Structure formats: structure tokens, C-alpha cells
Amino acid sequence: MGPADGCKAVTRVYRTLIVGPRNVGKTSLVKRYLYDSFEESYTATVGVDMSVYDLQFPDGRVVVTVLDLAGAQTFQSLKNRFYWDTHHIIAVYDITDKSTFETIPNWYNTISEGLCIPGSLALSGCLVANKVDSRMDNQVDPMEAKLLASLLSWEYYETSAKSGKNVSELFVHAAISCRTNPPRSTYIDTMEMAP
Ligand SMILES: Nc1nc2c(ncn2[C@@H]2O[C@H](COP(=O)(O)OP(=O)(O)O)[C@@H](O)[C@H]2O)c(=O)[nH]1
Ligand SMILES: [Mg+2]
DSSP: OOGGGTOOOEEEEEEEEEEOSTTSSHHHHHHHHHHSOOOSOOOOOOSEEEEEEEEEETTEEEEEEEEEEOOHHHHHHHTTTTTTTOOEEEEEEETTOHHHHHTHHHHHHHHHHHTTOOTTSOOOEEEEEEOGGGGGGOOSOHHHHHHHHHHTTOEEEEOOTTTOTTHHHHHHHHHHHHTTSOOSEEEEOHHHHOO
16 A cells, blocks of 8 residues: 555644643553553653654555643643644543543633634544553443543543553544544655655
């Protein structure tokens, strides 16, 4: 698959935000997906972390920039300016800490306001129940989480950055969701276009 099939090698660039309270596993999910690794302790993210991944689709390459926000305060202070052109939200909570689940509607509202998305329009995203390897300590009813996801018109994923469960599915889904939007930028890959 690719340019050899006669397709133009088009690359489209999108932006995703990964949000949620501290310690829910945002950094861990990104690291698991990018490096297939997991650590018991990551240094708390300070400011904003940016990662990039790309996936090849039949009609071209999709590049997704993932912005990992350290916390609500940072988000509040940067809102409006920094997050324009966001195509998709990954909102994470920790199933072993109900208080993190309870913050999700706030995140949703703040982001919708920050991105100037009218209440009537859906913001593409997914709700992520992380740390499902620790199901014995589960504090969040999955039915309640699924209900919230469907109210927001979001997909619902149960993941574990520790075991790797559903992690690639989550990021592939993010790229697929992004593709339904106009990209931030598009370019033709000249190397691959060369005869
Ligand atoms: N058991 C378990 N621990 C996790 C998982 N994901 C992250 N952690 C742990 O939770 C803590 C916070 O993770 P981190 O990725 O730094 O969270 P962040 O603040 O949201 O970026 C770390 O000690 C991780 O090792 C998971 O899926 N399962
Ligand atoms: Mg982090």
C-alpha cells in the first residue's frame, strides 16, 4: 500500500488533546503507544508535553500531534489561544479513583468553551477508563461511564497503559476521528513523489 499504488503521498496533520486530572495515566498511555513501554512512576508533566505519531491510510499519511496538558490550571491559562484547530479530545480518568471520573464533565465544558465550540455542536472525542488492570480497586460503574460517553457522543475505551490493553485501538481511533475533519496542514511528500 502507498505511493507505489499510484496514490499521491499526501500527508495531513491533525491535533489531539489528551486531558484529565493528574495521575490518571495520560503520559503512560502516550508512552505505551509510542514506545511500548511502561514505568511505575513518570515525572509529573510540567506545562505541556507534545508527542507526534503517524499512521498510513490508503489515501495518505495522517500525522497526529498529541498535546498532553498537565492540569486544569495550565489549561485555563492557555485556553483560547493554544487549542485552536484541535480535532479530537482524549479525556482520561482512573477507574481506581472516582473523583477523577467526576471531573470529566468539567473538562468537557472548559474545552468546549476554550475552543469556542457552541454547546449544540459535538466535540469529537473519547472517554478513557484507564488502569483496568486494577479492576479489583474499581470505583467507577462502567455503565455510568458508558452513559456519560454516549451523552457526549464520544466513544468509550477501557485501557491499561500497564498491560497495553486497548492502547493502540485508542490512538488509531483518534487518528481515524481526526480524518473526518479538515487538517491543520496538508503537504505532498516530494521524496515519495519522485519518479
Ligand atoms: N496500574 C496501573 N497504573 C498506571 C496505569 N497508567 C498509569 N499508571 C500509573 O499511574 C501513575 C501516574 O501516571 P502518569 O502517566 O504519570 O499520569 P498523568 O499525570 O496523567 O500523566 C504512575 O505511577 C503510573 O505508573 C495503568 O494502566 N495501570
Ligand atoms: Mg503526565
